[in-house]
Amino acid sequence: MQELTEKGKKAKEVCIHLLRASSELKDKVLITSAENLRKSYQEIINENNLDVNAAVSGGIKGALIDRLTLTKERIYGIAEGLEQIASLDDPVGEVESMWKRPNGLIIGKKRVPIGVIGIIYEARPNVTADVFGLCIKTGNAAVLRGGKEAFRSNKIIVRILRESLYSCGLPPDALQLVENTTRESALAMMKLNQYLDILIPRGGAGLIKTVVENSTVPVIETGVGNCHIFIDETADPEAAESIVINAKTQRPGVCNAAESLLIHTAVAEKLLPGICSALKNKNVEIRGDEEVCRIVPYAVPASEDDWYTEFLDLIISVKIVDNVEEAIAHINKYGSKHSEAIITENYSNSQKFLEEIDAAAVYVNASTRFTDGFMFGFGAEIGISTQKLHARGPMGLKELTTSKYIVYGSGQVR
């Protein structure tokens, strides 16, 4: 597809300029962009209104419309996000380690930009500026392919950001928007190995699956969180209840929310009624195994599928287990390797859980809701990786860089 080839080529060509840009200059671009977005907020809202109206007429509803909609407050929030990224340390150029070999060669591992990053995302125009900020800060060019419902919004935001690049003396092609928003353009992007160094899908499970199944460009998979809380025999009852309520209900639509509760058989009878009643007060539907349904009269039977499901909603599956081993086996079977927590006062069980659970983040006595670049102290987040290559868990600025070995010699040969 010609548009993609051309834009990929241009992105590749500007990489050297981004590499040469000082941290000061990159930060100036972000601060200028923030100012320009604020100044143009009415113009952005006008374009966004056209997108929203078309989406509503097209039968799109609810949360999707909410995510598509920009307000003055949201635009100011986006601008503030860019300023926050500007305030972080630039990871590029750091030499993580340097060592001397017996032959006198000095070898250093240096952090460098990845190059060209492709992003495929849905109708969330805030992602446009967010990704721009993260990529520019780390010296990467970005090729964006957003959802067609947000096209007018993306187009004006990208125009403003490109003008900001230009006014600071950096090539505008460091940020490019794919104008063809057909399925074909997304598929073509997934095969653009010649120009894209990596591809990051940002969106729902369907989008991520499509990208993983079709992309030959290396993908960073961000994703699904079927997260569990296991209440062990020795759990502090108050901590257990507050963590379960927090992990399930504080924001049920996000990937680090809990979807399933496992509880040790020795304390199920005692603790489940209180916890489930608290969940019920928050309008959470309980789907339990047979024993849970006996203890909690308003629980409904969980199906096999329920154990695998990321509800992203006020629903929780609940199962009684005999011991920490059964809890670990269940989680490793049904979980999505995102975030898992044990509530326990037993030292050995806490260590066993930390050791044997296969997930990006494993917690003792804390809510799974902390799996997040900001909560981890990274200051920014491009997503939460549930794959094992390159980055696992919350990805901050460092995860948008790669490394290069720099080798200082004095004539060495083999």
Add this chain to the structure above:
Amino acid sequence: MQELTEKGKKAKEVCIHLLRASSELKDKVLITSAENLRKSYQEIINENNLDVNAAVSGGIKGALIDRLTLTKERIYGIAEGLEQIASLDDPVGEVESMWKRPNGLIIGKKRVPIGVIGIIYEARPNVTADVFGLCIKTGNAAVLRGGKEAFRSNKIIVRILRESLYSCGLPPDALQLVENTTRESALAMMKLNQYLDILIPRGGAGLIKTVVENSTVPVIETGVGNCHIFIDETADPEAAESIVINAKTQRPGVCNAAESLLIHTAVAEKLLPGICSALKNKNVEIRGDEEVCRIVPYAVPASEDDWYTEFLDLIISVKIVDNVEEAIAHINKYGSKHSEAIITENYSNSQKFLEEIDAAAVYVNASTRFTDGFMFGFGAEIGISTQKLHARGPMGLKELTTSKYIVYGSGQVR
């Protein structure tokens, strides 16, 4: 494909046992395996002879037969390789960093096995034991799909290694060989996302391309090295000549050998005759640009394709450039981002080259032949990555691990 699904499932199931295995136990497996391979060398040679004879009858020749052939010496060498891996530090379990958040959460980044590693390779039976050693040491299960020409050799080696696992108390399914060696089995393996965490192709450019283009399992691409030496105006003439000769001729068939020489116009007339004559004495064919062909009478004209080509042979392309900027631009255009070297005494040019060349390893005043896990001091090597995700450059044991965040709380909620 049923065989792959079954083997993938078994591999996944044994991961927990590999995770639990102590470094001592894993090393014991490797040392036992080395002993058993030595003891069974004759049996291995017998099976290998059948493979080699069939390959010769099938019309396979030269280097391919050499790579397929096992001798007592080679088998002992393979065994020694396993012992060397056993002597290295186990990277699993290391907590690289740990920090405390304002809310009291303590977050650690811990190195853990990747899980199940798939390897697709060609008719090189030494890879079978080599990969086994690297995977077991790092707590990973391995599913191997080797070339059909080496099937009998692989089968007996795998049998011996599985027996070694078993005799040490680890599940033999930590190592499995795919018995179906059709193209279909390779393709099915590339789609085995349910069970394989990563896939590493080891072999020639064709194999790697096929895997990159077809795999939905995350791939670590190892690969092509179109490496350059740039002789700057201020290069020490003796160092320049010895580095060029070493990089081109010491082992021309490997990926870190030099394929192209760039030389500053100010010293071309003076240095090229001597260097090219030394290359000619080593039977290297010189393919030059117009000016090179004028200076070096036995040079033949280089085609545009030659600048892109990894010859892996006694051929070198030679080009005269006006300055370091032209050298960098040429390398970034035609290179394969593997290993690149500048020979210079000019400080600014050395820094510019290190900074602006986009490659896994960039050298000042040393041969590109050092890009190698052993030469870098990693003690082992699974390959040299030319991609930018996860690992770039020589990959040692650490690159066969991933990370997991372990979070110690005391009841924190959001």
